[in-house]
Amino acid sequence: xxxxxxxxxxxxxxxxASLELGCNYSYGGTxxxxxxxxxxxxxxxxxxxxxxxxxxxxxxxxxEAEFIKSKFSFNLRKPSVQWSDTAxxxxxxxxxxxxKLIWGLGTSLAVNP
Amino acid sequence: xxxxxxxxxxxxxKSGTSVKIECRSLDFQATTMFWYRQxxxxxxxxxxxSNEGSKATYEQGVEKDKFLxxxxxxxxxxxxxxxxxxxxxSFYICSAATPGGGxxxxxxxxxxxxxxx
Numbered sequence: 001x002x003x004x005x006x007x008x009x010x011x012x013x014x015x016x017a018s019l020e021l022g023c024n025y026s027y028g029g030t031x032x033x034x035x036x037x038x039x040x041x042x043x044x045x046x047x048x049x050x051x052x053x054x055x056x057x058x059x060x061x062x063x064e065a066e067f068i069k070s071k072f073s074f075n076l077r078k079p080s081v082q083w084s085d086t087a088x089x090x091x092x093x094x095x096x097x098x099x100k101l102i103w104g105l106g107t108s109l110a111v112n113p
Numbered sequence: 114x115x116x117x118x119x120x121x122x123x124x125x126x127k128s129g130t131s132v133k134i135e136c137r138s139l140d141f142q143a144t145t146m147f148w149y150r151q152x153x154x155x156x157x158x159x160x161x162x163s164n165e166g167s168k169a170t171y172e173q174g175v176e177k178d179k180f181l182x183x184x185x186x187x188x189x190x191x192x193x194x195x196x197x198x199x200x201x202x203s204f205y206i207c208s209a210a211t212p213g214g215g216x217x218x219x220x221x222x223x224x225x226x227x228x229x230x
Contacts, residue, residue, distance in 0.1 A: 034218075043223040044157075044206070090156060099145060099210055101219060103156045 002027045002095045006104035013081050014112050021076040021107050023065075023091035032094040033074040034101070035065055039087045047089075050074065061085070083113045116140055117209050119222035126197055126229055134192045134225045136207030142187035143209035147219060148180075151204045163190045197229040 007022035025031065035047040048059025055067040065076045074091060091104040116139040126132050136146055144165050149157040161171045161182050169182035179201075181193040190209075194201055204226050208219035 032218075036221075044221040046218070046220075049218065088154075100147070100159060100162065101157075101208075103159075105156045106154075108154070 002093070002102050004091055004093050004102050004104040006089075006091050006107050008107045009105065010108045010110075012110045012112065015083055016080050017111075019076070019078040019081045019085070019109070021089055021091075021109075023074045023076065023104055024072050025074070025091075025093045025095075025102070026072065027093065027095040029096045031096075033065070033067060034092045034094075035059065035063070035074070035076050036090045036092060037087045038090070044090070047076070081109075081111050083111050085109060086111045115211065115220040117143075117207065117220045117222040119205075119207055119225050121225060122223060123226040124228070126227070128198055128229055129196055131193055131195045132197055132227060134194075134205055134207075134227075136190045136192070136209070136222050138188045138209040138220070141209070141211060143190075143211070144187060145210040146184060146190040147208045147210070148182060148190075148192050149206045149208070151206055151224070153204075157206060160192075194227065197227070199229045202227055202229045 004025045033050040036044045037047050038044050047063050048057050050057045050067045058064045063078050065074055067074050089107045092101040118137045120135045146163045148160045151157050159172050160175045161169045163169045163182045163184040165184045165187050171177045184190040204224050206224040207222045210219050
């Protein structure tokens with residue numbers, strides 16, 4: 001069965017530190033890849049997505065992610081985090097023609113000012 | 114664009130009663146909507162996929178007679194929690210998928226907090 005794993009469940013960083021959140025999926029075919037963010041008390045928002053083309057995807061708020069097909073990975077990065085980046089981050093995948101999102105368990109990021 | 118609303122944003126009901134939650138796509142037509150539950154500090158659990166004009170497809174372990182889903186139009190899907198119990202208390206989130214194309218993106222509603230007393 002398809003699955004998505006996020007390696008870091010809780011991450012604590014200081015402001016200006018660099019961030020990388022790991023995401024791996026299990027599916028050998030075509031995938032659509034997403035990172036969503038959920039700020040405290042708010043609803044899910046799309047950070048970035050990959051459908052095809054350039055495997056390095058830039059999203060909102062300075063986030064980017066790189067799709068490495070050989071590693072089945074779609075890691076999220078930000079060179080310098082801010083306190084306002086404190087949130088839950090979810091990696092999600094659509095496998096093949098199935099329209100359902102397969103979710104990772106999420107990573108809770110806390111950025112200390 | 115691509116705004117999804119949910120109503121109500123929160124609801125408290127007594128055990129044994131039914132509660133209806135609405136999900137609307139405000140500026141686009143959604144042939145497919147999804148209903149999720151989210152427990153505190155956890156990921157989203159897909160409950161069912163709702164297609165306009167047809168019966169919803171429920172995920173394994175989700176009681177279709179308890180969680181009634183109706184997708185009567187291209188902009189509205191409803192989830193009715195029947196005979197609610199305290200264990201049904203949760204955060205319910207809907208999403209709507211843009212139609213057509215080979216790539217699918219879901220837009221999420223703000224969620225509905227259900228508390229069953």
